[in-house]
Amino acid sequence: MLEVTVKKVLTDFTLEVDFTISDGILVLFGPSGAGKTTVLQSIAGLSIPDYGLIKLNNRIFFSAAQVINVPARLRRVGYVFQEYALFPHMTVKQNAMYGIKGCKDMDGRYKLSVLDVMEMLKITHLQDRYPVSLSGGEKQRVALARALMTEPDLLLLDEPLAALDDKTRRQLRGELKELQRRWQIPFIIVTHDRTELNYLADAALFLRNGKPYRVLNRNKEQPYD
Amino acid sequence: MACDLSPVLLSVRVALISTVLNMIMGTILAWVTENKRFPGKNLLETVIGLPLVLPPTVIGFGLLLLFGKHGPLGYFLAEFLHIRVVFTWWAAVIAAAVVSLPLMYKSAKTGFASIDKNLEQAARTLGSSETRVFFTVTLPLAAPGVIAGLLLSFTRALGEFGATLMLAGNIPGQTQTIPLAIYFASEAGDTRTAVFLVIVISFISFLITYGLNWWVDGRSSMRKGG
The missing domain is CATH 3.40.50.300 (P-loop containing nucleotide triphosphate hydrolases)
Structure with missing residues (x-):
């Protein structure tokens, strides 16, 4: 609450x-x-x-x-920024994993696997790319993965969804809702x-x-x- | 004496040490003035930038007052640490560092100013301490500015003449750097030595500046291509 x-x-x-x-x-x-x-x-x-x-x-x-x-x-509050704020000098995987080391609260909780989270957000095939080469929708998924990896x-x-084209927006809208339920x-x-x-x-x-x-x-x- | 290498070795050593000092001081000063607000900030920035607009002899004179026997710093160093700075090669390091600091500072500051503050904020929400934010996000992204500053500061230190002559003097083998050796060789009619040193310093400075341009060009075309 x-x-x-x-x-x-x-x-x-x-x-x-x-x-x-x-x-x-x-x-x-x-x-x-x-x-x-x-x-x-x-x-x-x-x-x-x-x-x-x-x-x-x-x-x-x-x-x-x-x-x-x-x-x-x-x-432990996840934040997805308006322009995604992905680290331009890190690959998708490095971005997604950035928060894990900062997570000091290690009370024996199950740590998420990067691969699982990337799989869920359908960005596994992008893991070695840099943010500059991603589309808006892909950047948004990476930003989501990065925030969720810290188990906020x-x-x-x-x-x-503001910076996305109509088709991607409709698609991601549905995924956001589903993500929250999961x-x-x-x-x-x-x-x-x-x-x-x-x-x-x-x-x-x-x-x-x-x-x-x-x-x-x-x-x-x-x-x- | 035609090919005495001591001015070359001394110049490179002085330029290297002053550049390392500037790397630390210039980067810290640039980060602080870019990210913090405090009283006297304008004054501090003006003082750091002064060596760019003042004649080096004026800077040298000021340093002489500061580090001389009766100057506040000179008195402190002599009295408590038994160190004499003036007319030693450390004086050449100090003169070179002060004169080239603004180049390092301004480049690093441009580097820090170009960073999207949201990236640092994002790192904080991902659990990063301020130290980790600085070393994993801020510094890597400001690196182009910091590296350009290092190269400019090194070449400026290598070419320093006026302030060095005032504070370190012209002692062959001890404080005689390339620019001083060129001046005194030329005055004494020793054209061979002068020409040799002119070629050496021009070559080093050309290489560094060319390398910097090549690197900057490569980065910008890479960004367009990506």
């Missing part, structure tokens, strides 16, 4: 959100510049809120009251596209100028207060 209360003064407005999710896909929906990415960055530990509390399964990531700010590397407790995706961790997906919202969301938070104006829960709309 993820609990998020974040307040942060941005250039044009103050971001103020408050939500909880336990499973499924939460879509953060809104026009660009509504503060969606800042919400993701706050959860991942890449941006520090002015005020608030961020808690995942009883682990406190951020608490203004208790002056706690756990660094990003210790949060939560996956954040910033506009994961992986059984909450996904938070940022988008400004209505079709993606309708297709992907188990729950949704509509943002405008840093404030939520509507929440949606499994197609049951309710006003936000």
